Amino acid sequence: MTGVASYYLEFKARLRDRVSALLGDSEREEALRDPHSKRKPRPCGFTIHTGIGCTMGCLYCYIGDMGFPIDSIKPYPLSGVQLVYALLNNRYFLPGREGSLIALGSVTEPLHPAVLERTLEYIEAVKRYMGNHIQFSTKAYVSKTTAAKLAEIDPGISPLVTIVSLRYSSILERNAPKPDLRFESIRTMSEAGLKPLLFLRPVIPGITEWEFEEIIDEAAEHGAIGVVAGGLRVSRGIIDRLRDTGVDLREIEKRIKIPLGKLRAGVQYGVEVSDIKEKIAAYARRKGLKYFPSACMANLYTHGETCWRMISLGLEGQGSPLREPSKSSVEEALRDIGCSGFFKGFSEGYIIVEPDRGCDIVLAGELLRCWFKACVRFSKSRGKCLEDCGGVW
Template identity: 50%
Template sequence: MFNVVKLLELKEKLREEVRGLLSEREARQAENDSHAKRRPRPCGLTIHTSIGCFFQCRYCYIYDMGYPAKASPYPLSGIQVVYALLSNKYFIPSLQGTYLAVGSVSEPFHPLVKERTIEYVQAFYTYLGNPVQFSTKAYINRGDAARIADASRGLISPLVTIVTLNKWSELEPQAPKPELRLETIKNLREAGLKPFLFLRPIIPGVTEREYKEIVDQALEYGAVGVVAGGLRVTKSIIKNLKESGVDIREVLKRVDVPVEKMRNGVQYDVYTGDIKSGIQKYALKKGLLFFPSACMANLYTHGMKCWRMSLYGVEVSGMRKPRVDEVASLLGRLGFKASSVMVGEATIIARGKCVNCDPTFVSEVVLHEFRMCPKLRLSGD
C-alpha cells in the first residue's frame, strides 16, 4: 500500500533537487504557473506544451473556452514544468502516480511546438517516471517517432485521432488528412511504441457510418487498440457542425437540453453509448484492444492494469481487490472519515467527512493505490 508519509517525502526531495537546477526567476515562474495548481482530470493531469490550436476542428470546444486558433511553444522549459508539477499539491510522482495527458487544448506535434513537446516528454521520464500520454492529429515522421520513443524510453502512450475518413476536410479543415495520420500510427508502431486509434469525439450521423472502415485501416497500419470517446457540444459547435454538412438532428436528439435553451459557451454531453458499444464489439472482433477511457490505454502501454480493464477483456490475474476495511483504513490515514465504503467491480464509493484533508488528493491516492475509480461523497455536518 502507499506509504503517504514516504510519498510526500519523495516528492519534496525531488522538488528540492529540481529547484536546484533553476534560477530564482525560473522557479518563481514555475510556481506561479497553472501546472502547479491544476487539479487532475479523469484522464490525468493535463499538460500544455502550447496554448491554442491551428487545426480549427469544427467539433472542438477549446475555441469556446477562449483559446486561439494559433499556437506557440509554452513558455516554461521542461525542467520548469517538472518543478511546477512537484509544486502541485495534487500531483503524485512515480510510475504508480498521477497520469500525465499531453494535448488537451493544443496539438502537441504541430511543427511549431513539437520540440517543446519532446523536451517535456524527456524531462518527465528523466525526473518523474509518471505514465505519460499524448493525443495528436499531426503527421509524425519516422525520425520524430524514434525521438519520441527514445525520450520516453519506449513507454509513452500515443493516441492518434481519426474520427472521419470522408468528411475530414469539412470537419477538420486545417488538420493533416487521415492518410497521414495512419502513417503516424505506422511510424510510432515501428519505433516500438503502442499507438491507439483515438476515435473521439463520436459524432452521431457520421461515426456510425464510418467506424468500421476507420478501425480496419488503423489495424492495417499498426494500431494496437481503440479508445472511443463521446462528444460535447456548445451552441457554436452545433452551428459549426450544421455548416459542415452534418445532419445535426442525429446530434440534437441525443442532448438533454434543446439548442434554443443552451447557454453560450456551456458544454453539453451528447449520448453516444450505443455507438461506442458498436465500436467496442467491432474492435474486439478484429482482435484489437478496446478502452472507453484514455487513461486505460496509458496504463496499458506502461505495463500496468486497473480493475476497469477486466470489464473489457483484459486479464487482471495477480491483482487482488481491496477489502472494505483496507479502503477505510487508507481513507482514515488521509483524513477522510468514512461512514460507509463500497467496493464494486471497478469503483470505490465512500461517503463521509474530510477532516483536514483535500478530497481531490484523497481521490488521487485511492485511485493509484487500488487501481479503482474512486467516488467520494461528502456528507453534511
C-alpha cells in the same frame, strides 16, 4: 505521517528539492505562478499543455470556448524543468510510476512543428525526474525521426491518433493532416516499437456510426493495437460552426437534453453516444484489437500495467499484482491525509467511499486511484463528486 500518503509525499519532497536546485529564483517563481502547480486531475489524468492555441481548425473543438486561440499556436512558456517543479508543488499531483497519469494534447496539438520540441522536452523531463506514465493525442503526421525520439525517451508512452471521419475530414478538420497521413503515423510509430491506438473521439452521431468500421479496419491494417472511443461535447459555437458547413445535426439534436436553440454561450453539453460506443467496442474486438472504455486504461496498458476496472472488463492483467482494497487499507490511506472517510465497498473495480465533511475528495480520489489502481466513487459527499474517466479508473 506514516503509510500510503507518506510514500508519495516524502518522495515528492525529495524530488522537489532536487529540481528546485536546478532553477533560479525567478524560474521557481514563474513555475509556482503557473496553473500546472494548482491544476486538479482530469478524467485522463493531469493535462499538460505543451503549447498555447491550435491551428487545426476542427469544428468540434471546444478550446475557443475556453479562451484559447484557434488561429495560432506557440510553445508553452515553462521549460521542462520548470514544468516538473510546478507539478511537484501541485497539492494533488503524485509523482512516480505509481503516481498520477499525464495526458498531452487536450488544448493544443502537441506534435505540431511549432511546439514539437517543447513537447519532447516535457516528456523527457517528466521521465527523467519523476517517471509518471504519459499519454498524448495527436492528429499530426508523425515522421520516423519523431517516432524514434518518442520511443527513445519513453518506450511505453501511449500514443492516441485521432481519426473521426474519412468522408468529412476536410470539413470537420479543415487544417489537420488528412486521415491517410494519420494512418501512416500509426504505422510509423508501430514500426518504431510504440503501441499506437486509434482515438475515435469525438463520436459524432450521424457520421461516426456510418464510418467507424472502415476507420478501424484501416487502423488495424496500419498497426494500431487498440481503440479508445470518446464522447462528444457541444457548445452553441460548435453547433453553429457545424450548421454553417451543412453537417446534418438531426442525430445530435435527438441525443442532447436541451434544444439546440437554447444552448448557452460558452457552456459545453454532453451528447449521448453510449450505443454507438458499444458498437465500436464490439467491432474492435472482432478485429482482434483491444478496446479501452477510457484513455487512462490505454495509458496503463502501453506501460505494461493494468487496473481493477480493466480486469473486471476482461482485459488481461499485466505487471505486478494489484493491491486489493479493503476497509482497513482504504480507511488507513484516508486517515493519512486527514480524511476520516468510510469504506463502503469494492465492486467491479470501484472503491466506494463516504467522506466526512472536511475531506479533500480530489486528493483522496487521486491517492486511492494511484495506490490501488481502482476507480473511486464518493457517496453522500457534501462536496462535488470527483468524476474521473467517465466513471472509470
